[in-house]
Amino acid sequence: MSLADAAGTDVLSMRKLAQELGVVPMALYKHVANKDELLDGMVDLVVAEIGPPGAGEWKSAMRARILGARRALRRHPWAARVIESRTAPPPALLGYLDSMAGMFRAGGFSVALTHHAMHAMGSRLLGFSQELFDDTGAAPDPAFVRQLARAYPHIAEIAGAAAGHDAASTVGACDDQVEFEFALDLLLDGLERLRAAEA
Amino acid sequence: MSLADAAGTDVLSMRKLAQELGVVPMALYKHVANKDELLDGMVDLVVAEIGPPGAGEWKSAMRARILGARRALRRHPWAARVIESRTAPPPALLGYLDSMAGMFRAGGFSVALTHHAMHAMGSRLLGFSQELFDDTGAAPDPAFVRQLARAYPHIAEIAGAAAGHDAASTVGACDDQVEFEFALDLLLDGLERLRAAEA
DNA sequence: TGCCAAGGTGTACGCCGTACACCTTGGCGG
DNA sequence: CCGCCAAGGTGTACGGCGTACACCTTGGCA
Numbered sequence: 001m002s003l004a005d006a007a008g009t010d011v012l013s014m015r016k017l018a019q020e021l022g023v024v025p026m027a028l029y030k031h032v033a034n035k036d037e038l039l040d041g042m043v044d045l046v047v048a049e050i051g052p053p054g055a056g057e058w059k060s061a062m063r064a065r066i067l068g069a070r071r072a073l074r075r076h077p078w079a080a081r082v083i084e085s086r087t088a089p090p091p092a093l094l095g096y097l098d099s100m101a102g103m104f105r106a107g108g109f110s111v112a113l114t115h116h117a118m119h120a121m122g123s124r125l126l127g128f129s130q131e132l133f134d135d136t137g138a139a140p141d142p143a144f145v146r147q148l149a150r151a152y153p154h155i156a157e158i159a160g161a162a163a164g165h166d167a168a169s170t171v172g173a174c175d176d177q178v179e180f181e182f183a184l185d186l187l188l189d190g191l192e193r194l195r196a197a198e199a
Numbered sequence: 200m201s202l203a204d205a206a207g208t209d210v211l212s213m214r215k216l217a218q219e220l221g222v223v224p225m226a227l228y229k230h231v232a233n234k235d236e237l238l239d240g241m242v243d244l245v246v247a248e249i250g251p252p253g254a255g256e257w258k259s260a261m262r263a264r265i266l267g268a269r270r271a272l273r274r275h276p277w278a279a280r281v282i283e284s285r286t287a288p289p290p291a292l293l294g295y296l297d298s299m300a301g302m303f304r305a306g307g308f309s310v311a312l313t314h315h316a317m318h319a320m321g322s323r324l325l326g327f328s329q330e331l332f333d334d335t336g337a338a339p340d341p342a343f344v345r346q347l348a349r350a351y352p353h354i355a356e357i358a359g360a361a362a363g364h365d366a367a368s369t370v371g372a373c374d375d376q377v378e379f380e381f382a383l384d385l386l387l388d389g390l391e392r393l394r395a396a397e398a
Numbered sequence: 399t400g401c402c403a404a405g406g407t408g409t410a411c412g413c414c415g416t417a418c419a420c421c422t423t424g425g426c427g428g
Numbered sequence: 429c430c431g432c433c434a435a436g437g438t439g440t441a442c443g444g445c446g447t448a449c450a451c452c453t454t455g456g457c458a
Contacts, residue, residue: 014415023437026416030436035415084283089332094351097331101353115357115373120382123329130322130329132296133288135235152293154300158314174314183319190385213446225447229405234446243417402458407452414445421438428430 001042001076009078033197039082044092046072047078053099059188062100067182069096070127084191100125109195112143117191122185200241200275214238238281243291245271245278251308252298257306258387261299265383268295269326279327299324308394316390323383 003020016034018025032038049072054061073079088173097118104114123129144187148158159174165170202219203211213234217224231237248271253260272278282292296317303313322328332354348355358373 013413014412026418026437026439027437028299029416074228083331084329092329098351098354101357105353105356111356113246114353116381118357119330119373119378120385122382123331125331129226130283132292132322132324143285152297154304154313155293155297157304157310158300158317174318179315179318182315183321185320186386187382190389194385212444214444223408225408225449226406228447402457403437404455407450407451409449409451411448415443417442418440419438420440422436424433424435427431427455428432 001045004042004078005076009082012078019154036086038087040090043079043083043086043090046076047090047092049075050096053103054109058103058109059192063188064185065100065103066125066127067125067181069125070180073127080123080126084123084125084130097125107195108199109191110198112199113191113194120187120191124180124187127180129180129183181199200244203241203277204275208281211277235285236271239285239289242278242282242285242289245275246289246291246295248274249295257302257308261302262305262383262387263325264299264302265324266380267326268324268394269379272326279322279325280333283329296320296324306394307398308390309397311314311395311398317359319390323386326379328379328382333392 003017007016014028015025017038018028021027028038032041050065050069053065086093100121101114101118104117105111109117110141118125206215211228214224216237217227220226227237231240249264249268250355252264285292288296299320300313300317303316304310308316317324
């Protein structure tokens with residue numbers, strides 16, 4: 001995990017890991033069956049870093065726990081990608097999801113609505129979500145940005161990428177955390193409304 | 200794309216593709232700079248299969264287009280994974296996202312709210328979302344399922360996996376399309392509420 | 399007629415995961 | 429004290445991958 005934290009999952013190969021450990025690659029196979037099992041184990045450890053659910057009303061308890069999960073995932077930037085790559089969820093992940101489902105049920109959700117809710121939340125339960133673009137990379141060359149803004153005016157407007165350009169944009173640089181919480185609250189509020197309607 | 204459709208992206212290697220084309224691997228590099236460029240091109244073609252936006256009120260127009268995108272993605276099961284793997288969005292994808300942002304703006308969303316909305320929708324704009332589990336695999340051995348149900352009672356309850364077991368579960372097998380539309384409508388309704396509040 | 403660009407070829411390198419056979423070592427029962 | 433045996437490290441090798449680089453073929457046009 002230290003190696004992955006430092007160098008990224010793409011650099012984590014059995015060979016590199018063995019080298020880091022001062023050992024020959026095949027030695028690792030005395031401890032894990034294969035690379036997938038290694039990755040599963042890493043996921044389990046990350047999930048273990050997420051604390052237990054807190055008490056209180058379902059929505060705020062779940063919100064807090066999800067933000068906790070997000071912090072854990074943030075400490076290990078490779079974790080989200082690795083989790084996505086798993087074919088079957090590692091045991092600790094299943095345990096976590098189970099307890100999240102339990103929080104819905106305890107909050108008064110029917111079985112069916114809990115099912116829908118779990119799907120609707122998807123990876124957001126673990127504090128991440130797949131964005132189709134990362135505006136994080138910062139703008140390179142102004143001329144290129146201008147051409148890009150011409151080709152994709154709405155995106156430019158949104159991104160505030162045409163900095164000072166034509167768009168009197170009210171959005172500054174993009175804050176991941178704010179966007180995550182926005183979407184999270186949108187979902188939680190919607191679910192709460194459905195729960196109330198159900199009762 | 201035919202090769203990927205038939206065999207899955209994991210099987211699509213430059214060497215296999217070349218073989219399929221009756222050509223030596225290196226011949227491909229006269230047409231694409233590298234494998235990433237090939238994948239970018241494939242994504243562009245998939246995105247091109249999504250039609251133009253329809254007319255009408257923003258919510259139903261966007262709903263229809265997203266479900267169209269989902270159909271396109273469904274025709275090419277590898278597409279979602281390949282899109283996730285891109286570091287920079289291919290041009291056609293940017294164009295699509297731009298037009299989606301345009302639909303929000305035309306529907307009366309402020310720039311800022313459009314920005315939030317785009318993030319909140321995330322990959323759902325393209326008709327897919329990352330699920331942490333696929334209940335598609337069908338239940339294998341009843342004894343195993345029972346043990347699993349004991350370890351993860353809420354998941355079992357939700358999945359209806361404990362078929363006929365203790366949970367008088369009202370959920371049957373899990374319908375991806377239904378779950379997708381549930382979450383989609385949850386988001387669209389929430390956004391519409393915010394738009395109305397903004398006005 | 400000769401050239402030249404487009405595109406196919408062959409060889410090679412360095413990476414990957416991992417199968418298989420082997421060796422070292424330390425602790426424990428006899 | 430001896431011998432064994434399990435845990436764990438080693439070495440070699442295979443088949444896959446993406447792709448750099450030098451080379452060859454061919455068809456159309458000046």
